[in-house]
Amino acid sequence: MASSEEDGTNGGASEAGEEREATGKRRRLGWVATAWLTFYNIAMTAGWLVLAIAMARFYMEKGTHKGLYKSIQKTLKFFQTFAVLEIVHCLIGIVPTSVLVAGVQVSSRIFMVWLITHSIKPIQNEESVVLFLVAWTVTEITRYSFYTFSLLDHLPYFIKWARYNFFIILYPVGVAGELLTIYAALPYVKKTGMFSIRLPNKYNVSFDYYYFLLITMASYIPLFPQLYFHMLRQRRRVLHGEVIVEKDD
Numbered sequence: 556m557a558s559s560e561e562d563g564t565n566g567g568a569s570e571a572g573e574e575r576e577a578t579g580k581r582r583r584l585g586w587v588a589t590a591w592l593t594f595y596n597i598a599m600t601a602g603w604l605v606l607a608i609a610m611a612r613f614y615m616e617k618g619t620h621k622g623l624y625k626s627i628q629k630t631l632k633f634f635q636t637f638a639v640l641e642i643v644h645c646l647i648g649i650v651p652t653s654v655l656v657a658g659v660q661v662s663s664r665i666f667m668v669w670l671i672t673h674s675i676k677p678i679q680n681e682e683s684v685v686l687f688l689v690a691w692t693v694t695e696i697t698r699y700s701f702y703t704f705s706l707l708d709h710l711p712y713f714i715k716w717a718r719y720n721f722f723i724i725l726y727p728v729g730v731a732g733e734l735l736t737i738y739a740a741l742p743y744v745k746k747t748g749m750f751s752i753r754l755p756n757k758y759n760v761s762f763d764y765y766y767f768l769l770i771t772m773a774s775y776i777p778l779f780p781q782l783y784f785h786m787l788r789q790r791r792r793v794l795h796g797e798v799i800v801e802k803d804d
């Protein structure tokens with residue numbers, strides 16, 4: 556049966572409970588951490604909104620996705636790299652997310668931005684790049700506005716609903732875009748031998764970026780379900796009020 560929260564009616568008792576919980580959380584967090592997180596989340600929401608508007612404008616003006624990545628790359632690199640702070644937030648304990656979960660999420664994005672899309676120019680116009688860019692952008696606008704409004708104690712229900720429902724589709728779409736982009740990069744990486752270290756050399760080490768990419772793609776198989784099921788547990792906890800015990804902390 557749908558809870559009162561889920562159907563949007565949100566009873567007075569649960570509202571009062573949420574209010575108390577939010578105030579308690581803020582008190583536990585301290586004003587410096589609350590102020591910083593509020594600033595951080597507002598900045599990130601704005602950054603991803605700018606990106607969304609730039610992508611929409613580009614597509615409306617040019618009518619093609621070709622050249623889209625090049626036109627938005629600076630903003631994307633800046634805000635996605637800024638997300639490294641999410642790992643720091645977990646490490647210093649100002650957000651309750653597991654370092655492991657945030658680490659896998661953020662590092663895979665940084666990897667996609669810097670070591671794939673930025674470094675391998677011939678793949679920048681692939682449709683798959685648009686796929687993950689759109690999935691990331693919608694997700695991040697929703698996620699950071701969710702955190703911002705939660706911290707300000709004025710969380711509209713539709714943002715909460717969007718935060719814990721959009722990912723059901725956007726996560727697989729984003730991951731498909733990422734995997735297809737890495738796949739498209741493989742021939743170029745093999746041909747150029749980029750980022751690879753060949754023997755003999757004075758350190759006697761070798762590294763093949765092509766095989767590294769194959770291993771990275773394979774690592775999505777065990778890692779992505781962990782993130783997806785983590786989000787499904789968060790969804791049950793927040794939208795259905797279930798008490799969840801996380802094992803990965």
Ligand SMILES: CCCCCCCCCCCCC/C=C/C(=O)SCCNC(=O)CCNC(=O)[C@H](O)C(C)(C)COP(=O)(O)OP(=O)(O)OC[C@H]1O[C@@H](n2cnc3c(N)ncnc32)[C@H](O)[C@@H]1OP(=O)(O)O
Nearest residue numbers: 650652657660663666690694702722725726729778779789
């Ligand atoms: C070197 C190469 C490495 C390669 C590795 C390859 C393998 C990779 C495999 C997986 C690849 C994934 C790629 C990703 C693709 C995409 O993103 S596609 C687009 C769709 N994506 C999503 O939907 C992303 C979903 N992910 C997330 O939301 C997070 O990143 C998360 C870390 C996975 C989950 O977040 P979590 O914090 O656990 O959940 P929440 O419910 O949002 O928050 C929990 C509590 O924490 C508070 N909180 C968190 N952050 C903040 C913040 N910035 N400010 C304030 N508060 C925050 C939040 O309010 C919650 O509080 P409580 O309700 O009190 O618990």
